[in-house]
Amino acid sequence: MKLESNIPSGPIEQKWDKHRAEVKLVNPANKRKYRILVVGSGLAGASAAATLAELGYNVDCFTFHDSPRRAHSIAAQGGINAAKNYQNDGDSIFRLFYDTVKGGDFRAREANVYRLAQVSVNIIDQCVAQGVPFAREYGGYLTNRSFGGAQVSRTFYAKGQTGQQLLLGAYSALSRQIGAGTVTMHTRKEMMELVLVDGHARGIVTRDLVSGNVESWAGDAVILATGGYSNVFYLSTNAMACNVTSIWRAHKKGAGLANPCFTQIHPTSIPQHGEYQSKLTLMSESLRNDGRVWVPLKPNDNRAPHDIPESERDYYLERKYPSFGNLSPRDIASRAAKEVCDEGRGVGPGGRGVYLDFSAAINRLGEKTIAERYGNLFEMYERITGENPYNVPMRIYPAPHYTMGGLWVDYNLMSTIPGLHVLGEANFSDHGANRLGASALMQGLADGYFVIPYTIGHYLAGVKPGSITNEHPEFKKAVEDVKGRISTFLSINGKRTTSSFHRELGMLMWNNCGMARSESSLKEALQRIPEIREEFWNNVNVVGSATELNTALEHAGRVADFLEFAELMCIDALERDESCGGHFRTEHQTEDGEARRNDEDFCHSSVWEYSGDTSKPTLHKEQLTFENVKLATRSYK
Amino acid sequence: MKLSLKVWRQKNKEAEGQFKDYALSDISPDMSFLEMLDVLNEQLLAKGEEPVAFDHDCREGICGSCSMMINGKPHGPESMTTTCQLHMRKFKDGDNVIIEPWRASPFPVIRDLVVDRSAFDRIIQAGGFISVNTGNAQDGNTLPIPKPDADSAMDAAACIGCGACVAACKNASAMLFTAAKVSHLGYLPQGQPERQRRVLKMVEQMDGEGFGNCTNTYDCEAACPKGISVKNIARLNRDFLKASIFG
Ligand SMILES: Cc1cc2nc3c(=O)[nH]c(=O)nc-3n(C[C@H](O)[C@H](O)[C@H](O)COP(=O)(O)OP(=O)(O)OC[C@H]3O[C@@H](n4cnc5c(N)ncnc54)[C@H](O)[C@@H]3O)c2cc1C
Ligand code: SF4
Ligand code: FES
Numbered sequence: 001m002k003l004e005s006n007i008p009s010g011p012i013e014q015k016w017d018k019h020r021a022e023v024k025l026v027n028p029a030n031k032r033k034y035r036i037l038v039v040g041s042g043l044a045g046a047s048a049a050a051t052l053a054e055l056g057y058n059v060d061c062f063t064f065h066d067s068p069r070r071a072h073s074i075a076a077q078g079g080i081n082a083a084k085n086y087q088n089d090g091d092s093i094f095r096l097f098y099d100t101v102k103g104g105d106f107r108a109r110e111a112n113v114y115r116l117a118q119v120s121v122n123i124i125d126q127c128v129a130q131g132v133p134f135a136r137e138y139g140g141y142l143t144n145r146s147f148g149g150a151q152v153s154r155t156f157y158a159k160g161q162t163g164q165q166l167l168l169g170a171y172s173a174l175s176r177q178i179g180a181g182t183v184t185m186h187t188r189k190e191m192m193e194l195v196l197v198d199g200h201a202r203g204i205v206t207r208d209l210v211s212g213n214v215e216s217w218a219g220d221a222v223i224l225a226t227g228g229y230s231n232v233f234y235l236s237t238n239a240m241a242c243n244v245t246s247i248w249r250a251h252k253k254g255a256g257l258a259n260p261c262f263t264q265i266h267p268t269s270i271p272q273h274g275e276y277q278s279k280l281t282l283m284s285e286s287l288r289n290d291g292r293v294w295v296p297l298k299p300n301d302n303r304a305p306h307d308i309p310e311s312e313r314d315y316y317l318e319r320k321y322p323s324f325g326n327l328s329p330r331d332i333a334s335r336a337a338k339e340v341c342d343e344g345r346g347v348g349p350g351g352r353g354v355y356l357d358f359s360a361a362i363n364r365l366g367e368k369t370i371a372e373r374y375g376n377l378f379e380m381y382e383r384i385t386g387e388n389p390y391n392v393p394m395r396i397y398p399a400p401h402y403t404m405g406g407l408w409v410d411y412n413l414m415s416t417i418p419g420l421h422v423l424g425e426a427n428f429s430d431h432g433a434n435r436l437g438a439s440a441l442m443q444g445l446a447d448g449y450f451v452i453p454y455t456i457g458h459y460l461a462g463v464k465p466g467s468i469t470n471e472h473p474e475f476k477k478a479v480e481d482v483k484g485r486i487s488t489f490l491s492i493n494g495k496r497t498t499s500s501f502h503r504e505l506g507m508l509m510w511n512n513c514g515m516a517r518s519e520s521s522l523k524e525a526l527q528r529i530p531e532i533r534e535e536f537w538n539n540v541n542v543v544g545s546a547t548e549l550n551t552a553l554e555h556a557g558r559v560a561d562f563l564e565f566a567e568l569m570c571i572d573a574l575e576r577d578e579s580c581g582g583h584f585r586t587e588h589q590t591e592d593g594e595a596r597r598n599d600e601d602f603c604h605s606s607v608w609e610y611s612g613d614t615s616k617p618t619l620h621k622e623q624l625t626f627e628n629v630k631l632a633t634r635s636y637k
Numbered sequence: 638m639k640l641s642l643k644v645w646r647q648k649n650k651e652a653e654g655q656f657k658d659y660a661l662s663d664i665s666p667d668m669s670f671l672e673m674l675d676v677l678n679e680q681l682l683a684k685g686e687e688p689v690a691f692d693h694d695c696r697e698g699i700c701g702s703c704s705m706m707i708n709g710k711p712h713g714p715e716s717m718t719t720t721c722q723l724h725m726r727k728f729k730d731g732d733n734v735i736i737e738p739w740r741a742s743p744f745p746v747i748r749d750l751v752v753d754r755s756a757f758d759r760i761i762q763a764g765g766f767i768s769v770n771t772g773n774a775q776d777g778n779t780l781p782i783p784k785p786d787a788d789s790a791m792d793a794a795a796c797i798g799c800g801a802c803v804a805a806c807k808n809a810s811a812m813l814f815t816a817a818k819v820s821h822l823g824y825l826p827q828g829q830p831e832r833q834r835r836v837l838k839m840v841e842q843m844d845g846e847g848f849g850n851c852t853n854t855y856d857c858e859a860a861c862p863k864g865i866s867v868k869n870i871a872r873l874n875r876d877f878l879k880a881s882i883f884g
Contacts, residue, residue, distance in 0.1 A: 051770075051771040066754060067755065068758075070694055070695075072700075074695065075697050086778060125774035125776055126771055126772075128780075129767065129769045130767055131767050133787050133790040136781075140782050141778050142777055161699065163699075164795075165794060172765060173766065175758065175762040176762070176768060187758075239696070239700065240695075274665055274668065276672050278669075278671065278675055278696060281697055282697075380698065380722070450771070497679055499675075543682060549748040551688060
């Protein structure tokens, strides 16, 4: 496996312009001869499919949802960053770039991040033109809020439904192309396998979730925009169906998987309340603009929050990080919450919670203003917990939320498999070891609207269009493989449900490879995972048949892939013998409990190659160089 | 708490369906309605029976997947709440709960509680967009938009495409859904150039899909989990009339 990042030469401000001037183009008349398969219709997939179709390519777009509008992107609440500097508060492309590299704890590729900051401004313009109803001031101009890890106000939002509105924008652009016949939309079809011909990505195999038909599709290039894998933890803030299948299948066909252990634990989710719980609900980070985080000063203090006087409260984020306070980055805020709970100062059931208190903001601004800003989040909180956050402080706790790791891509967003491009949360680029709030929406749309439409031409220009069809033997073989896997699931006839395995794996990953990891916890996980996997393949019970809508069967395939992927995640976490961003190895911390990076040995992305044995992957390294931001210890104090 | 469920079971589009009775005990009031169904499904699976199929994904009330009639009401008894956000504390120990799919001919049942709502997508494909290619846009602040207009657009844009409005309507009308999109774009300056064409196209598609007429009973508004107002229907009607006369 060769890792060629294809970063253009020259000063960082000029790389993208220079690259655009130099990449190969497909002439307009030829574009319609090419067929591009896009898997995923979230922000990244829908924006890419729509834009490529506008350019004249034929696009087939696949999603396992019943409509592109239901992708997990719909759930994003807080906002999207852009270096517009509309607030005149000192923002700039460089500052957004700098904040993102620093926020990622210096484990991202500078050139990609700079480009992301550059195109961020175009995203806002495009979305406004599509009719995305961003929040505005009385003068009619766009307004902003602040998010963690930044000292400027650069986050655009649409109430607490930013992801929904951005996705509906991309969905409307996609719908326009579907109506025009340039995109063929395939809903309720799940990609089960990637097909390679002569080493190039040439197609996919899908299962129709209603009829059960297994079909194959050929194209001149494949784009995966299939989102993140937080559900490896079973309980996460992700939608129930989010999974690792598409990138894991691509990995097993030769695509390098980078930094799988870089996962983000979000500090503000509603704490778990029961065994049967199916997911964790996020309370947007934007709440930290006006909410103050605290716990009682003394351990095991069971008084109601109102009975605890100011002097006996510990506003620990404000205390430990005076310059960023409640807006400290996510990894730092999450760990700080875990720390105070470990000290016995947590609140609520099991002591796994901290307060997020709005009383000061309500006194200062009035309940009406707070309701305008966060009304829907407060309602959601009350619906779930039965408590009214206008009167009682919210209780929050960290939860798995986002995955920075993913398939390795070069500057053109192409993986190590020629022709296979990866966008959005599914790739590893841009966020390093920790993502800043409001930057995932930005990245998904940057990739889809403004990067891939330019860079895919560079690959396609070297490909003869339509040269491969799904009659090729590789397609037949892939279809047989998928059918074989499905009939195996149905024939095991064991005793345990797919959910029970998923839950067991998730618990193990959360305890041993979650917010804090150590050599011993990881080694234990690495011993347990193959055992659980072994039991799965001998004792899972999948009822029903292959030729009908079968939710148990769908889940079986996803859990099987998580059971393999989880092992790689732990191998990666064990190999990375340092702490950085969301990857906190307890062996490597400063005296006051901050992550201690090791730039000497680990200033690289770890890219894993499948060796045929999931327990023994081969490691490759992409060395990271920092020419524009000085490698420094991250400080938010 | 204990519950007696009556759940619609239907193998596929062609098959005939029927209600089946299930008894559940040990349901916690803190569970969501879908978590209660998860418990049912785990029990069915343990007995080797096929689980009840239902659409769901975000479980946060935003993706619009979870669709079911609960005791005759779309999304159940609590107003402004999707099924996934409904919690069992809204029920009493010993309650009977009847669960069935949306009943509307443009939304055929695929299996159990799962219906095909692709007709909504086709209404959007017919015209629910602003025709702007990527790269065409001016700076986002070029056109100031009065805050009340932006806010009204946002309120209409909050529709999650769940279909409860159709399920609640005795005519299976899709007017509230369609009107929400027409209003969202109609409130914005960017939506003006295609305003007339859009409403004509979308209404034509809506009728073609077999949705019924709106007879102003407002059951849709009462059922809508996102509080989409019937005022949008009046706006659609005005736009439609104008477009039909001048368009
Ligand atoms: C609760 C929550 C709130 C968030 N809030 C914010 C925020 O405020 N700001 C921010 O910047 N980010 C936020 N994020 C993160 C952000 O929403 C996601 O990272 C981003 O939306 C991912 O977009 P995507 O297009 O990469 O993937 P997704 O939106 O996850 O889309 C994946 C698509 O791939 C399809 N798919 C997947 N696998 C297959 C397969 N095998 N076959 C066929 N189709 C498949 C799915 O159907 C779907 O269409 C939030 C995340 C969560 C969980
Ligand atoms: S208008 Fe309301 S009920 Fe109808 S689809 Fe939209 S959100 Fe659902
Ligand atoms: S599951 Fe998404 S709205 Fe209910």
